[in-house]
Amino acid sequence: MQGQKQYTDKVITHFRLSERVPKHNLYRRLDELLDWTFLYRETQHLYSHTGQPSLDPVVFFKLLLVGRLENILSDRRLIEHCALRLDILLFLGYEVDEDLPWHSTVSRTRQLYPPELFEHLFERVFALCVAQGLVAGDTQAVDSAPVKANASLERLQEKLVPTAPAHQLRQEAARQAKRQAGPGPLGSTHPKARVVSNKTHYSPTDPEARISVKPGKARALNYLCSLAVDTARGIISHVQADFADSRDSLHLPSLVTRLQPRLQAQGLCWQHLLADAGYSNGSNYAFLEQRGLTPWIPVFGQYKPEVEGFTYDVATDTYTCAAGKPLPFQKYDTNADGGWLKLYWAAYQDCQQCPLKPTCAPTARRKQLTRTAFDPPYRRAWARQQSRQGQRMRRLRQSTVEPVFGHLIHHYGLRRVNTRGRAGAHKTMLLAAVAYNLKKLLKHRPRLAASQALALRPEPFWNLPGWLYWWPACNKETERTTSSLPSRVLQQPRPFVCTPRPLPEQHRAEWPPLRANGSENLYSNQSSSLPTFATVNLNKPA
Secondary structure, three states: OOOOOOOOOOOOOOOOHHHHOOOOOHHHHHHHHOOOOHHHHHOHHHOOOOOOOOOOHHHHHHHHHHHHHOOOOOHHHHHHHHHOOHHHHHHHOOOOOOOOOOHHHHHHHHHHOOHHHHHHHHHHHHHHHHHOOOOOOOEEEEEEEEEEOOOOHHHOEEOOOOOOOHHHHHHHHHHHHHHHHOOOOOOOOOOOOOOOOOOOEEOOOOOOOEEEOOOOOOOEEEEEEEEEEEOOOOOEEEEEEEEOOOOHHHHHHHHHHHHHHHHHHOOOOOOEEEOOHHHOOHHHHHHHHHOOOEEEOOOOOOOOOOOOOOEEEOOOOEEEOOOOOEEEEEEEEEOOOOOEEEEEEOOHHHHHOOOOHHHHOOOOOOOEEEEEOOHHHHHHHHHHHHOHHHHHHHHHHHHHHHHHHHHHHHHOOOOEOOOOOHHHHHHHHHHHHHHHHHHHHHHOOOOHHHHHHHHOOOOOHHHOOOOOEEOOOOOOOOEEEOOOHHHHHOOOOOOOOOOOEEOOHHHHOOOOOEEEEEEOOEEEEOOOOOOOOOEEEOOOOO
16 A cells, blocks of 8 residues: 655654764764863953843854854854754754844854954864874965955945055056056946056955955955965964955965964974965065075076076175176165165276177166075075975975865855955954864874784794794704894795794703793793803704
């Protein structure tokens, strides 16, 4: 007979939420992994001793963590999603008939808590990863990627008072004039098309968001996510939010000064830093070497280690031209962006009388060379880049930090920040990194049994008490002492095959009376007239 399921919407009187969630559930294991009680102490000073009870800090951080793990950006959708999941309700500490907090309460609480509290949570999770052996600490890979801000380009407004330096404003005006004079790209003739820049425009919705563009991507208001990943197991060791209109190299010193103490606090020694050419900077090379780090950063394409037609003497810091005239170091200078330069030039008399002046310095009074003030660190970085280890480090960086960014953007809700302001973006990035590290920690399975089995040392058969052993005839007549016999005989290759057997009774009278002493030295002789280790003939007949 065909069966038909009949559904009756009735009230269940006997129901326990913990019995409906299995032990191996992700959120159940996550609740047991981390001690959340420190959040009460960290947030105590933010509340008054009177008034209505606030949202539980532990519940708040668990809600945000669920949003990262479930790849949910909206607070409204997050609350709706949590109400449908029994395992998430158990993780939050809510019963089935309890109402979850309003989405606006979550948003206001996020604004209340400072970024330092989110950093403390990140450091706690990072310490757990270190304790489980997931972090080596010696090599860190650094990279950055733009993350969309919670603002639109259509609402940009022009700045009343530009804040950029004068030379940058002149460069931007010349660039805009060139674009308007030319045919322009596709869509430039649209009525709503306009030329915008961070130097002349800002977003009233999020004033700290910056206009940036990535090759192959559309221009948008973004924040820059700077990330450091440990190369051992891909654990995120540092994350921070920066302005998207600046070069990556400008954010490296602040990243290093915050990451290095964190590794030292965990007892880890940081030695190597891996990054792409966007972090190439003479001051960065010198800064990292001063801190005892080896920078594996490719040199930027405009740098040339040698000047064509000139030879450099390191001892005297002098260049020599093709005519043999010296160009000594004269003074330091700075460029428009504040970068330090070293100036070399030849004597006026040498250049005026030189036959190569029409081709070397046709319009100048003398030949002048401008080099970076950090030329020695640049040269060392260039040598590392050309080495085989430099190529291995480049591949290691690509296989470590870039997949982490892909996971954060596509699976942990970092494709866009749902907050406003740099501090809010920093909190969002920290939560995504915490969720990623916790997921790595839950997936980690330490192979303790295999490592212990390799570490155990089996009891040698020649140490067993009450037995005397002998070795059958081998290839040639050999005499060895019993102290070195086992370790050397067992290492012999074929056809040297020796199998231990009990010593036959007819030969015990011929050999000195030996017995096991339970030590590494095999058998000791009981007779005082005999030596400590008796000599044994390996070819003794059976």
